[in-house]
Amino acid sequence: MRLTVERLLDRQEIEDILIGYARGADRADVDLIRAAYHADAIEDHGGVYVGPAADYVALMAKILPTAPLMSHLCTNISVEFVEADLAVTECYFLTFSRREAESGSFDSLTMARCVDRFERRDGAWKIAHRRLAWEWNHEMPINETWGRGMIIPDIGKAVRGAKKPDDILYGAWARQRSGEEIAA
Structure with missing residues (x-):
């Protein structure tokens, strides 16, 4: 299917939201995370959290400022426009984080996919419902020698x-x- 200029602009707006969400998680910029969702959105974070996205954002506001530094790579973004104001997206998140546990510090590399239902309301595309699926995780000892x-x-x-x-x-x-x- 050939995309119109308007659809390309819609797609760019959706991609910007996904990438902004990742930046928000990495930098503890909760405003960016909040901006990704409609006020009545649902967040299903792969069974770890399921409920209103607003409550999820409030939880992230408490956790992220003191969480270890992490990097979310947002890749393999697919956007399917179902209707004029409805799109389904799939996005891969590859996340690196340095973790602390009673047994000691370690590095964690995790792959997850988000399947989002985006809706355009009042002219703005945002997530109406997110479902995350955990793909794999690899943990390793810290070996930072640059x-x-x-x-x-x-x-x-x-x-x-x-x-x-x-x-x-x-x-x-x-x-x-x-x-x-x-x-x-």
Whole structure:
């Protein structure tokens, strides 16, 4: 099926929401997660949580600020337009996180798929119902040498990712015009 320009714009809006959700999870930016859902949306997080998305977002607001740093890679995005204002999407999330347990620290790599029913209401596409399926998980001991020192010889000088508002994404420098830049 050939997509119209309007459908391509719809698809881009949907993809932006999925990627914004991932950014929100990684940076503890709960506003981005909340913005992904309609107010009456349902979240089924693979059986771990099933209920109103608003309650899920409230739970994430408590957990994410102190959760370990993680990275969600949003890939293999499929969008099927069922009706003018209804789309079904499938998106793969590959998530890396550093975890703490009584037995010690470890790294975790997890693959999950989200199948979302997106609805356009009042001109905005958002998730009306999300179902997540866990695909696989791999855990490994922490082995962070940064290429045995070849990538980053002095890790103490490296700029590291952080949560909102401390991550470089939220710095005023990025929103200043050249010549008006401010430090850090």
